[in-house]
Amino acid sequence: MMPAVLIEKLQKRYGSVEAVKDVSLKVEAGEIFGLLGPNGAGKTTTLRCLCTLAAPDAGTIEVSGISVVNNPRQARQRLGYIAQEVALDKVLTGRELLELQAALYHLPNAAAKQRIADTIALLGLEDWADKRTGTYSGGLKKRLDLAAGLLHQPDVLVLDEPTVGLDIESRSTVWNFLRQLREAGTSVLITSHYLEEIDVLADRVAIIDRGTVIASGTPSDLKDQVGGDRITLRIREFSPMDEAEHAKSLLESLPTVQEVIINAAQGNSLNLVVAPNSDALVGVQQALQTAGLPTFGIAQARPSLDDVYLTATGRTLLDADLAAAGNRDLKTEKKQNMR
Amino acid sequence: MSRTITPAKTDLAEPRRLDLPQSNLVADVVQETLALTRRLFIQLQRRPSTLAAGIIQPLMWLVLFGALFQNAPQGLFGDRVSYGQFLGAGVIVFTAFGGALNAGLPIMFDREFGFLNRLLVAPLASRFSIVMASAIFITTLSLIQTAAIVGMSAVLGAGLPSVFGLALVAFIVLLLVLAVTGLSLGLAFALPGHIELIAVIFVTNLPLLFASTALVPLSFMPRWLQVVATLNPLSYAIEPIRYVYLHSDWSFSSTIMQAPWGTVSLGGALLILVGFCVVALSSIQPLLRRRLA
Ligand SMILES: Nc1ncnc2c1ncn2[C@@H]1O[C@H](COP(=O)(O)OP(=O)(O)OP(=O)(O)O)[C@@H](O)[C@H]1O
Ligand SMILES: [Mg+2]
Numbered sequence: 001m002m003p004a005v006l007i008e009k010l011q012k013r014y015g016s017v018e019a020v021k022d023v024s025l026k027v028e029a030g031e032i033f034g035l036l037g038p039n040g041a042g043k044t045t046t047l048r049c050l051c052t053l054a055a056p057d058a059g060t061i062e063v064s065g066i067s068v069v070n071n072p073r074q075a076r077q078r079l080g081y082i083a084q085e086v087a088l089d090k091v092l093t094g095r096e097l098l099e100l101q102a103a104l105y106h107l108p109n110a111a112a113k114q115r116i117a118d119t120i121a122l123l124g125l126e127d128w129a130d131k132r133t134g135t136y137s138g139g140l141k142k143r144l145d146l147a148a149g150l151l152h153q154p155d156v157l158v159l160d161e162p163t164v165g166l167d168i169e170s171r172s173t174v175w176n177f178l179r180q181l182r183e184a185g186t187s188v189l190i191t192s193h194y195l196e197e198i199d200v201l202a203d204r205v206a207i208i209d210r211g212t213v214i215a216s217g218t219p220s221d222l223k224d225q226v227g228g229d230r231i232t233l234r235i236r237e238f239s240p241m242d243e244a245e246h247a248k249s250l251l252e253s254l255p256t257v258q259e260v261i262i263n264a265a266q267g268n269s270l271n272l273v274v275a276p277n278s279d280a281l282v283g284v285q286q287a288l289q290t291a292g293l294p295t296f297g298i299a300q301a302r303p304s305l306d307d308v309y310l311t312a313t314g315r316t317l318l319d320a321d322l323a324a325a326g327n328r329d330l331k332t333e334k335k336q337n338m339r
Numbered sequence: 340m341s342r343t344i345t346p347a348k349t350d351l352a353e354p355r356r357l358d359l360p361q362s363n364l365v366a367d368v369v370q371e372t373l374a375l376t377r378r379l380f381i382q383l384q385r386r387p388s389t390l391a392a393g394i395i396q397p398l399m400w401l402v403l404f405g406a407l408f409q410n411a412p413q414g415l416f417g418d419r420v421s422y423g424q425f426l427g428a429g430v431i432v433f434t435a436f437g438g439a440l441n442a443g444l445p446i447m448f449d450r451e452f453g454f455l456n457r458l459l460v461a462p463l464a465s466r467f468s469i470v471m472a473s474a475i476f477i478t479t480l481s482l483i484q485t486a487a488i489v490g491m492s493a494v495l496g497a498g499l500p501s502v503f504g505l506a507l508v509a510f511i512v513l514l515l516v517l518a519v520t521g522l523s524l525g526l527a528f529a530l531p532g533h534i535e536l537i538a539v540i541f542v543t544n545l546p547l548l549f550a551s552t553a554l555v556p557l558s559f560m561p562r563w564l565q566v567v568a569t570l571n572p573l574s575y576a577i578e579p580i581r582y583v584y585l586h587s588d589w590s591f592s593s594t595i596m597q598a599p600w601g602t603v604s605l606g607g608a609l610l611i612l613v614g615f616c617v618v619a620l621s622s623i624q625p626l627l628r629r630r631l632a
Contacts, residue, residue, distance in 0.1 A: 051460045076462040087453035091382050103374030104461035106367050132385075148457070 002065045004029045004156045004187035005050065010059035012045050019045040021211035023059075027156065027189050027204075032182050034202030034219075035191040036305060038320035042211040043191035044084055047160050050189075051081040064155050077105065080154035084161050086141045090134030094125055094144045097133060098151055105152035115151060123147045123177075139170035146177065156187045163197060175201055193321060195305045207309055209320070214312040223303045226311045228258055230303055231272040231281060234296040235288070238267040243293070250291055256280035274300070367464035375458075375472030379445065383480075393480065394487045397434040401426060401491055404554065416556060420585060427492035428581035429553030432573055434488060435481040435512045436547070439519035440540050442477040443527030446470075447536050450527070459631075466631035474520050481516045482509060497584065504583040514612045515576045518619035525623030528630040552577050557596060569598040572615045575608040 005027035012020040020042040027033040035043050048054040050061055052072045061068045068075040088097060095116065102112035120129045123143045128136065133144060142162065149157060159178075163171040178188050178201060192198050198205050199219050206216035215222055235247055241262075247270060248260045257280060259273040274280035281300045288295055309317045383390055401423070408422035416425040446469070449455040458469055485508065493499045500508065523540075530536050548554070550564065551573040557565050568574050574596070582595040582605060591606035603611075 053456055053459055073462045076460055081460045083453060083456055085453050089454060091385050100374050100378055103370050106370055
């Protein structure tokens with residue numbers, strides 16, 4: 001079956017900034033594909049190229065086999081795009097926005113009416129459809145935005161960080177909704193910098209960092225590849241450095257322990273990589289006891305996508321986000337995305 | 340989002356939309372342009388203050404400027420012509436010009452808010468629909484304003500041209516509005532933000548008014564200003580309208596203006612306006628093509 005989205009060796013630069021250096025990914029029909037990366041990784045730029053808002057410098061992009069560069073109009077018809085920032089006309093009602101949307105996608109008038117009513121019902125917007133969008137809450141706006149993106153029944157729904165700024169309930173509403181879309185056969189491409197979101201939602205994922213895809217596969221494959229289980233250990237709520245160092249050398253000598261990292265940002269807690277499915281936890285606890293060290297908290301877990309990112313880049317996603325946040329000028333960036 | 344959304348399976352699973360119906364390009368352009376125009380009119384209807392201000396302002400011009408020169412010696416502005424009669428044409432043109440100059444603002448805000456992206460990811464048959472919708476909207480608005488000014492001038496005693504005269508007035512307003520709307524839309528895509536656009540509107544609007552024959556005849560001006568005023572396209576809209584107002588026996592060969600370099604006939608002024616319109620609209624083509632490609 002033809003992939004829903006095929007991106008190969010995409011490159012896009014803005015002046016001296018290489019927003020996208022090397023992105024290849026394939027979204028199979030009917031799956032949820034997650035694009036995960038820290039701030040400034042190039043997620044939005046990739047989606048903007050896909051949705052014909054930005055012209056790629058190099059590489060190919062196809063939607064259901066249609067080149068978005070050569071046949072933009074056909075490609076647009078098959079794509080639904082939910083931008084990172086919800087942009088509604090606050091003077092229009094939800095229904096009027098959908099009517100505009102229907103005309104822009106050239107639905108015949110009679111069909112449009114029915115389709116709009118269905119979509120409003122689908123997203124539970126009946127009580128709000130005839131109120132101006134200026135009166136909507138954040139969650140409602142997002143729902144209307146989803147409705148607008150789905151109105152023309154695209155093959156692929158593209159969502160750029162759809163749950164940022166939403167409360168937990170709205171977030172899970174969106175998640176459930178995307179799962180139901182998948183059940184119905186729509187392909188979904190979603191970006192996020194929430195690990196959990198991609199982990200619970202995506203069938204497959206590509207991790208992107210500084211414009212380059214650094215890993216891709218199913219979340220569980222990726223986690224298996226980095227290997228080992230993770231143990232987080234806190235000797236005390238806050239351990240002095242020398243105590244942490246001491247524990248580190250002690251634990252490194254254990255056969256089941258592969259690696260020990262001191263996390264200074266977390267009160268000198270210890271992050272251990274241990275043999276998967278082993279009884280490493282017991283061994284660690286015993287070793288601490290013998291050495292007369294207390295245990296404030298200890299937990300063993302399978303590696304997370306953050307560990308995948310950490311292994312590939314040497315920093316955690318959170319650190320990357322924080323670092324990027326310091327380097328950004330939101331005002332200029334907003335302008336950058338203007339057409 | 341307090342409720343869970345549980346779409347019926349059938350809702351989602353209905354057969355995928357068949358391919359783009361072999362739709363007709365023209366029909367598509369009409370459909371999308373109408374929808375975009377409708378949006379602008381809904382906005383206007385829900386924010387009627389813009390329209391109200393756009394009608395009240397020129398009426399105030401008429402009354403206030405008219406009063407200002409009420410006691411000017413008879414014949415100063417032409418044989419048996421009151422200043423009120425003289426002024427109508429200037430206010431019509433100035434109002435249409437001001438409205439058209441602002442045409443780019445909504446597009447600029449759409450750019451800034453990201454609403455334009457919504458339009459650009461849609462499979463528009465032609466992205467020029469976006470520009471055309473603005474032009475239709477502004478033109479309609481200007482014609483409504485013009486009608487109000489014509490009506491008010493008549494009430495104030497400026498008389499009323501014949502039906503042909505009125506048609507000519509409408510045609511001139513149309514040409515001017517199209518040209519200036521085009522330039523403004525071009526600026527809306529060329530400039531970085533609404534602050535810059537407003538600045539440009541601000542420094543263009545009043546100077547062009549004063550450097551035209553809107554408020555005083557050419558003969559009142561020092562020579563250098565005469566030169567400027569006869570280079571100003573607004574004068575070529577104002578003078579024909581004024582002539583039609585003051586002479587029921589107008590024809591295309593009537594002399595309407597004594598420019599420093601020669602006489603300008605009514606037909607000549609119209610040609611100049613058409614030329615201005617063509618130049619304005621074609622000069623923004625490359626820019627729009629690039630921005631909307
Ligand atoms: N139009 C533009 N002009 C110049 N630089 C740009 C433009 N768009 C994006 N960039 C830069 O390209 C890089 C990638 O940006 P992009 O918005 O794609 O990242 P992102 O992964 O979506 O980040 P976030 O998670 O913050 O949304 C950033 O360094 C950004 O500043
Ligand atoms: Mg982004």
